[in-house]
């Protein structure tokens with residue numbers, strides 16, 4: 348049986364869908380077994396239905412109840428990886444400790460820039476950043492502060508509006524997230540407890556698009 352991934356999403360779910368596609372085309376050696384969402388109107392649910400993936404909506408208020416329901420699902424699914432893809436809730440330290448180094452998140456900025464905000468793209472536009480991007484990191488007890496796994500950068504033109512920046516960042520996310528998930532499931536990327544940072548086997552993040560990706564391992 349292929350390893351399982353459980354995805355958590357609150358929004359449109361474009362990252363969720365790309366991850367599903369990349370499991371279906373064999374790039375990611377796993378199956379997405381379940382989508383967990385905290386919003387009954389999340390676009391991700393429709394996408395899950397299209398792919399025949401079970402979607403569970405959990406009322407996250409209060410957080411303890413939401414988390415205990417999610418934990419029960421995870422216990423049943425026993426996923427190799429939990430992937431947060433636009434999930435708008437902060438997971439408690441207790442939750443994180445139960446799945447330590449098995450939870451990933453993606454953030455639409457080059458962390459630690461615009462850390463801890465859900466408006467990273469809007470703030471980047473407001474500040475006039477000229478290089479934006481996205482970050483995939485392990486989730487720990489901090490908000491957007493867990494060990495960084497990979498980042499991809501893209502140039503922002505002074506004329507780019509918020510929508511344009513979102514498009515550019517999303518395009519990067521759709522490449523970077525599957526790459527990292529694959530690397531972790533293949534045992535080529537892991538959290539090194541001794542060195543307290545992410546470790547990589549050689550060639551684990553191969554760049555297929557040098558003009559966009561600025562980082563190689």
Ligand code: GRF
Nearest residue numbers: 358359360361362433454455
């Ligand atoms: C992404 O930009 C991600 O970085 C952030 O939420 C957004 C989710 O987008 N955490 P989508 O729902 O996957 O389209």
